Amino acid sequence: MTTISAAQARVSQPDRLFIGGRWIDVAGTARLRPVNPATEQPLQDVAAAGPAEVDKAVAAARDAFDHGPWPRMAPAERAAAMRRLSAALARRGAAADACWLGQVGVPAWMATGASAGAAGLLDMYAAMAETYPFERVGPAQGMVCKTAVVVKEAAGVVAAIAPWNGPLASLLVKLAPALAAGCTVILKPSPETPLEAFLLAEAAEEADLPPGVVNLLPADREASDLLVRHPGVDKVAFTGSTAVGLHIAQVCAGRMARYTMELGGKSAAIVLDDFDPAALGPALAPLITLLCGQVCINFSRVLVPRSKHDAYVESLAAAMKAVVVGDPEAAGTMMGPLAMARHRDKVFSYVEQGLAEGARLATGGVRPAALERGYFIEPTVFANATNDMAIAQEEIFGPVTAVIPYDSEEEAIAFANASDFGLSGGVFTPDTDRAYAVARRIRTGTFTQNGREFDLTNPFGGFKKSGIGREGGVEGLEAFCETKTVFLPQVPRVLQG
Numbered sequence: 356m357t358t359i360s361a362a363q364a365r366v367s368q369p370d371r372l373f374i375g376g377r378w379i380d381v382a383g384t385a386r387l388r389p390v391n392p393a394t395e396q397p398l399q400d401v402a403a404a405g406p407a408e409v410d411k412a413v414a415a416a417r418d419a420f421d422h423g424p425w426p427r428m429a430p431a432e433r434a435a436a437m438r439r440l441s442a443a444l445a446r447r448g449a450a451a452d453a454c455w456l457g458q459v460g461v462p463a464w465m466a467t468g469a470s471a472g473a474a475g476l477l478d479m480y481a482a483m484a485e486t487y488p489f490e491r492v493g494p495a496q497g498m499v500c501k502t503a504v505v506v507k508e509a510a511g512v513v514a515a516i517a518p519w520n521g522p523l524a525s526l527l528v529k530l531a532p533a534l535a536a537g538c539t540v541i542l543k544p545s546p547e548t549p550l551e552a553f554l555l556a557e558a559a560e561e562a563d564l565p566p567g568v569v570n571l572l573p574a575d576r577e578a579s580d581l582l583v584r585h586p587g588v589d590k591v592a593f594t595g596s597t598a599v600g601l602h603i604a605q606v607c608a609g610r611m612a613r614y615t616m617e618l619g620g621k622s623a624a625i626v627l628d629d630f631d632p633a634a635l636g637p638a639l640a641p642l643i644t645l646l647c648g649q650v651c652i653n654f655s656r657v658l659v660p661r662s663k664h665d666a667y668v669e670s671l672a673a674a675m676k677a678v679v680v681g682d683p684e685a686a687g688t689m690m691g692p693l694a695m696a697r698h699r700d701k702v703f704s705y706v707e708q709g710l711a712e713g714a715r716l717a718t719g720g721v722r723p724a725a726l727e728r729g730y731f732i733e734p735t736v737f738a739n740a741t742n743d744m745a746i747a748q749e750e751i752f753g754p755v756t757a758v759i760p761y762d763s764e765e766e767a768i769a770f771a772n773a774s775d776f777g778l779s780g781g782v783f784t785p786d787t788d789r790a791y792a793v794a795r796r797i798r799t800g801t802f803t804q805n806g807r808e809f810d811l812t813n814p815f816g817g818f819k820k821s822g823i824g825r826e827g828g829v830e831g832l833e834a835f836c837e838t839k840t841v842f843l844p845q846v847p848r849v850l851q852g
Contacts, residue, residue, distance in 0.1 A: 359467050360684055361391050361398065361457030363450055366553035369401040372408055372573070373556035375415035376566025382407040387549045387573055392460040392692040393683050393729040401549050404574040406581055412570040413587040416512040416539040419567025426509045426537035430489060434481035436564055437534055441477035443558035444470070451523055454550040459520060460691035460730070461646060462683045470551075473524040476531040476811060483832055484535035492850055500842035504850065507836040509537030510613055511589025514582050516603075517552070518595045519545035519694060520649045526552060528811055528826045529592040534568070536835040538590070541570045543582060545595075547695060549573040580606075589613060590835065597750075597776075597820045604823075615824030615834045617816055619750040620778030622807075623656040623771040625793060627764065627784040632666035635783065636674030639756075642807050644678050644690045644734050648754035649698075651821075652779035652807060656747055658767045661760035668738040668758050672718040675734035675754075680723050692730040693753060699730040702753035706735060709746040714757060715739045742770045750776070768796050777818030781807055800825070 371378040385403040390396065404412070420426055425433065444451070451470035455461050461469075487507075495503035515529035522544055533540050544552035552571055559569040572582065583591055583606050590613040593603050597619040607614045626635060642654055659667040683691035693699045706720040719735030732753060740747055740757035747757045761767040771780060780799040782790045790804035800817045801808070809815070811827035824834050 359449070359453055359456055359463045361453060363453035364457035364550055365399050365450065366401065366550055367557060368553060369399055372402060372404060373560060373569070373571040374408065374412050375570065379411070381405070385575070387546050389458045389547060389550065390695070391457050392694050395728050398457050399550065401553060401573060403546070404572045404578050406578060408572060409574070409578055409581045409585065412541045412572045413512065413582070413585045415567035415570050416541050417587045419565060420509070420512050420539040423565050423567060425539060425565050425568045428537070430484040430487070430535070433534060433537065434484045436562060437477045437481040437484070437531065439562035440558055440564065441474045441481070443561040444474045444477070444555060447554045447558060451551055451554050454554070455523065456683050458522070458548040458550060459646070459694045460683050462688045462691050465646070470523055473527045476527045479812065480531040480535040480832060483829065487829070487832060490850060492846055495842050497842055500844055502843045502846050504841040504843065504847070506839045506841060507536070507833070508839055510835050510837050511538060512587060513538045513540045513835065514543055514588045514591045515540050516543045516579065516591065516593045516595065517545060519547040520646060522548040523551040523555070525594045526555060528831065530569070532832040533592070533835045535832055538835050539568050541572050541582065541588070543572050543574060543579055546573070546575050583607070586610060600822065615826070616822040617651070617826055618820060618822040619776055620651045620653070620817065620821050621656060621748065621750055621774050621776040622652055622654050622779040622781070622799070623658055624654040624780070625767050625771055625782045626657065626659045626667060627782060627789060628660045628663065629785060630783040632663055632670050635667050636670035636672070638783065638805065639671055640674035640678060640734065643756050644675070644754045647690055647693050649694060649752050652801070652809060653752070654781065654807065655751060655756050657756055657758045658761050658770055659758055661762055664738070664758065664760040668717050668736065671758065672736045675736050676718050678734045680731060680733060681726065690734065690754065693732060694730070696730055698752070699732065702732060702751055702755065705746055705749070705751045705753070705755060709737050709740070709744065709757070712744045712746070714744060714746060742773055748774065768793065771797050775820045778821035779807065
């Protein structure tokens, strides 16, 4: 057994919420009850926010932004506070790692130390805040004013809404740049995975951030909708399904609230004819089964030359069969369970649909025989799929991929682009010049040669129904800023020198 355990997935204040710089009692009796998907046993339950807490959280964040010190601090002062927050979160690292393992079923090898990497986003954006040009002086062509100061100011009160598959990282990629910009934030975790947000609130208290800068609002869908609709929220930063994203976009548009969204994907791996079939399985299987395939950038379509279809399928199926599925806490486990019973049922329904549409099941598609409990599925490969099948067009969000033959490189590019989504993708070829030429023709936000990269020091986001705006990199900071132009006759003293 490894040292990390779901038993460590506990928080110190499960019965109260952190709002306005203190832990407060909740008006209702509703609870959020996360379940360990490997054992189907409940974990620590926590208080759920209702309408009263939504109003309190927005009021606290609104007051902190409108009247508190945070937006008016020098960027270096905010950076120092963010580093304290990072250090406080690091002291809760073992618990945060255990929360990911316990609530989502992530294998121990992946969960161990993951929170440290996520907390690093706070340090990254703290450093960026110290160097980013929030004020830029330039010339103006006015009748009176010959100076223009372009100012990047905080967008305001932010509702940071996270999904269940990567609870902590998804919160921090919103929280860190929002804090660096001077925004105040309401953390809204998924109802299925609330625990990391409680740990983050504990860290905010320890770091002594000004009251109302960080607020905790774990809630079900109804209260979450109230948050999105609240007139006191200036910006919504959301990661989740495209269906929910479309709803949030409509709500925000109705009151002209700002929003950024990272939504679903149906990423294609384009295998060119010069890529060794024997190398494909070992390259792709770890990416398809990472987090049991519950990754928005998952390669859920594999486009291969028709003449080599069977060789590529054989390689991929063999590698997927070799993936060790089991207890996330056990040494040697490579892939754990799906996160929830209802999601397991959804994934199995797509397996049935793929068979009904005429694709051939090359491997997987069933529950592992040796596992009597937990939401498990074997890594699954469909062969001889076509690009118009549901398994090739709809986001399955599981360890399932469809191998689709093509007859020319032009057809492969057309297949890759024939999707409502455009989040990620990749090309497999030893020729970098060919890879770059293909990359420039695919309408996705990220693209990788011979693998799949996820690097939040660079911008990340999608085309089409995969979202709007970018997280990560300097673009992630700018997503939480408004641009103001100030015309002046001359450069003010504060900006001279």
